[in-house]
Amino acid sequence: MSAAASARSILTGMHEVMASRMHAQGKLDRVAEIVSESLDSEVCSIYLLREGQLELFATKGLNQSAVHVTRMAIGEGLTGTIAEKSEMLNLAEARSHPDFLYRPETGEEKFHSFAGVPIVYRERVVGVLCVQHVEPRRYEDVEIEALQTTAMVLSELIAHNELIDEEEALALGRYGTEPELVSGLTLVKGLAFGNAVFHQPRVEIGQVVAEDTEAERQRVYRAFDRMREQIDAMTVQVEFGKGGEHEEVLETYKMFAYDEGWSRRINEAIDSGLTAEAAIERVQQRTRMRMREIDDPLLADRMHDLEDLSNRLLRIVSGQIGTAATQGLRRDSILISRNLGPAELLEYDRRRLKGVVLEEGSLTSHVVIVARAMGIPVLGRVGGLRGRIREGEELLLDADQGVVTLRPAAPMIDAFAARTAKSREKRAAYAELRDVEPFTRCGTRIVVMMNAGLRDDMSSLQLTGADGVGLFRTEFQFLVSASLPQRERQTRLYRDVLDIAGSKPVVFRTLDIGGDKMVPYLRSDGGPREENPAMGWRALRLALEREGLLKVQARALLEAAAGRELNVMFPMVSEPWEFDAAKDVFEAQLAFLKSRKKQLPDAVRYGAMLEVPALAEVLDQLAPRLSFLSIGTNDLTQFLFAADRADPRLAGRYDWLNASILRFIQRIVGSLIGYDVRLSVCGEMGGRRLEALALLGLGITRLSITPAAVGPIKELIRKVDLNELKPAMQAWLASPPESMRDELTRWASERDIDIE
Template sequence: MQSAVSASRSILTSLHEVMAARTHAQAKLNQVVDIIGENLDSEVCSIYLLREGMLELFATRGLEQSAVHVTRLAIGEGLVGSIAANIEMLNLAEAAAHPDFSYRPETGEDKFHSFAGVPIVRLERAVGALVVQHVEPRRYEDVEIEALQTVAMVLSELISNADLIDEYDSFAASPQFVDPQQLHGLPLVKGLAAGHAVFHQPRITIEHVMAEDTEAERQRVYLAFDKMREQIDKMASQAEFGVGGEHEAVLETYKMFAYDEGWARRINEAIDSGLTAEAAIERVQQRTRMRMRQIDDALLAERMHDLEDLSNRLLRMVSGQVGTAATMGLRGDAILIARNLGPAELLEYDRRRLKGVILEEGSLTAHVVIVARAMGVPVLGRVQGLRGYLREGDEVLLDATQGIANVRPGPAVVEAFEARSAKNRERQAAYAALREVEPISKNGERVTIMINAGLRDDVPMLAATGADGIGLFRTEFQFLVSAALPQRERQTKLYRDVMEAAGDKPVVFRTIDIGGDKSLPYLRTDDDGQDDENPAMGWRALRLALEREGLMKAQARSLLEASAGRTLNVMFPMVSEVWEFDAAKAVFEGQLKFLKERRKMLPERIRYGAMLEVPALAEMLDVLAPKLSFLSIGTNDLTQFLFAADRANPKLAERYDWLSPAIMRFLRRVMRQLDGHQIDITVCGEMGGRRLEALALIGLGIRRLSITPASVGPIKEMVRQIDTREIASAMDRWLNEPVGDLRGAITSWAEERGLDLD
């Protein structure tokens, strides 16, 4: 049998004449099935196209002609429906043996046993199916399947450009793109948002599938490959840190695929068959997607995603469409749609118009989620098949609190959403009115409420919320959003800008907390190039910083220089033992001595603190306390360590309650151990930003909270409604004789006193 390339080329040459002819759409389709049938020596060749949400038999060679425009199958119904639903080919020696087989007597297909079909795809969605059948039971050879898949691409162009379905846009008008849709996902950053769908990487529409000049198309691909490889090499060589440029290991897989001769050869073969450069890349990419759906190995599937990303990059280069939606600018309120995002990519968008984000992937600890939370942008993640339900410009109502996105919503849904949004705005206005009001309880106790930050643009929220300061400035954000290790001068400028913007209000800088779930592409965190099997408890935060002495020295010097003439509050993350705190402090003292010898301006005062995240540190607080000016309790990590439950795991993320008696008792023990020490004790993290949880913390004696800016108003309001002595007495009672449902007990207590803790 002839090769896949020659078979495809022979068919495409004939199809070129059909496309150029001035004949009716039906006549063109009738010619197409005859050409394919003759070239593949196939007894049956049929074309099904999506119309009014159904797959309709539009043309056939071998089946009953009376079945044309009569036989219709729903998406997922029968073998043809299965091909369209799954966007994958079928190759069967005995069609009737397949569980999805559906017999249609009007077609007269009784005598045909073998069956092969491929989807006709446009913009990543199936708009039809191309099918061949034989009387003899046999599986089709790869040559035949390759030819069918190539021809299906040409049919996609015929459908879109040649009026083959009577000006009916089957792709756009299928029910999943017209009817209202409610999509469900994982709330990553809670909140409400409304806008129109904007794809982070707008789809590239392939206008021309069939090549006029094969050699010219080949040269276009060669140039695109050269440009792409140059970019990958540049990425790998940027910002070397340590001997040998350790970040290169992270890009190793990308480089392997970028220089893979097999990938380039397959694209060349597709061009040889008569496809344009864009169509050839898309043709190979379609085959990759089909293979990805059959892969169970998570690691291998992730590697295939890398190849998908590179294919998109190559397609954009060869087509000249290299920008994202950010570079083109948002024209109105937007809900950003993406498979995944990096933090730097998110920051490229206009914050005034970016209202929300929906991701096909994403996790609670992803870098982009950390940044989005700081930006106040709601994010919904893990929405499977996202692009299969909406189009660019569709209206989207995002409720990332309940984990729902309504696409093309009906009037009732819009009305309910607007009512909820209006209530939200009323609350926000009420909270804004508390900006200048101090959070003092009914019995006269002052609670210090600060904000968490990590970007220069977060600092204005101090004035907007009336917060008492920044209780946690995450210095790693600057590292996460950079393509290369930030220079010391850049770090110094950021820290100085933040302190100047904060004015008289204190800022607590946490030293860099990277590694684990916050890996940097340009900085490998281990020695052997292997991923950490347990990143949450792995080589990260202070452990990594003490090992990379150059990294910590640079940050220490930057913070000291930026704090000249001011008070520097510096905090070390993930301290497990007292010697780690001592070692980190020694790095700062060493840099302080270095600056003093060079007569540099120094901070007026340095206050050293630690984060209590590792339970082991609680056993050494009597030794550590005399060395501390302040202690911050990081409830996010502390909870997962206490329960041995990875918060990035969806099955465990919501399983263990912050208001568990185990956590509350642990925190009460910490408070009692530090009683009498002149130490500021702060709770940092999401726990302190939730009213019910904050109420419980106040009941334990905690009077300092560092929370997201959005939570400041609600917590202020709650503090002003309570008597701290009452909740303290109740908490002691509940913890001395633990109740089965502590959350329920606190909720009932609050309801009895008319507290709104929603």
């Protein structure tokens, strides 16, 4: 029997039960019988959340004396685990699961197989629906889907019969009254103060079981047409101009709106007997469950796009159209959402929208690309926020530090306002340095460049007065695309970047993708799952294997730089032959263009990223072939210490001012003496004032940092005398103090150099 047929059989019986004048307990007893019979299962049990515990409310197959007697805490036993994690369990042998808990009063000892699904009401688990069987077997997918559909209908039956405490369902605890600091993941930096606004008012589904299946199908078709019209209109009304990465994001988003597989799944749910609204919600629940199982952040982001569209479709079909955006923001607001699609963010009034806090979200998500272009700070991974605050409460968003303050007290608001004002003052002071060249007090010119990855980032070049772009991450264009960007599109991006830069240099880093930045269209078939993707098949390793990929990028870069200077940098070079092989690809494309009488770049300079420590041991071999070398401190640090920088347990363990790192950089500086190689440092280390001070003391004279750090680092440079700093650094590294950070801080303080 198909999933739709199984569900239809159950829903037909449930429809009769819900329409009957039977009391609530009798309805639940009858539902347990219907599910048991339809799935040919010997046990069906319904547990409901009551006073913080799961209570056995109805059963077919277990001892009736256990009803209203058997109770389990959230997280206790298999049933409690389902409720705690809001995830399905399907076990051939229940006792083999580590969370199995035997309750003798139920008489369940003879049953081996077990399957259960959460009963969810208004995004909160309010119960669990379970089935069991004597013979050990895993339940079929069609049976699980039928259970999930049943649980959805059950949630409405339970709520309408007041079998759950709605306040308890929405939040097991009460809203707090005291200030609370909640940490998250910084997605877009910035400070913001405003009132909490929930992005998505709940769409109430009044009827779950369909009266007329064909009528429901037509309602969905009409809703799809209207949703697609909205998305089409939005893609031509974006205000950032033509050709930005945000445009590619919206094109990917549009692709999902026209996805036939999605509409087919909703149709199948309607076939099972659900209304249009319930069918969309059913497919959306399935999407959420899949998202929990996805390790790949890029695929997860695409699932978030699909959920965003599901929310839009649900509002259209229900007639409950409107997010907080369409209702209008009446005051400065911080938007709260589980996740957010790029199209929905664009609907908000930018004058009132001050910040965004997401319960999910990731650094590579599409909404981050658009938020950065809009200049809106975003904090992600702040779980369960909607259950902890009321709409309209004041919030302090500090996306620089990765925290949001709930219910701030008046002194906290005053301090935040003072900090915001001070930040504005500092930015104004740094802006005055835009056209000032950064010379040290002893007269050494330090080159301060910026990192970029989007066309929209390039506006910061003029705003900050950076000397150029020391690192342009070309992979961003690939990360936001649904398919491999064609050569013409790559060429257009690179040419635009060079046009904006004008006479200032731009260093293009070739594709650093793969490992933890894999995209679906470049996924290798059948390859083993990488246990440590940061040290896996990524960057130049992947590009040399898929030479066609590097050839296309080489051609695009060479054509874009026609009549200009081109600086190309290869990432994650481990051995000299890798650099040579990558350079050969570019030289071959250069020869091809020359043979076709195409205009060529005036000069092509090749460089490498030093991220893999092994490369430092063979610099004497590689240096004669290099025009420039850039030390990538982010990856270098994790490789030196064998410490995954994405692991929060290790994130703060290894200090950039550790003697090991500083001595390593000192050795690189020394090994390049006598070679005509420009040495720079790119990464977060160079953008922090105290760390930048250490780098200057090591002899580093070129930095490539985030645009926001350019002004502060320029200001720092003008206060430093290298004739004092360098000898001090040499002494400290010869005999490292207990804390290099403390020594540098003391040294700076004595010279009135602010290192914050």
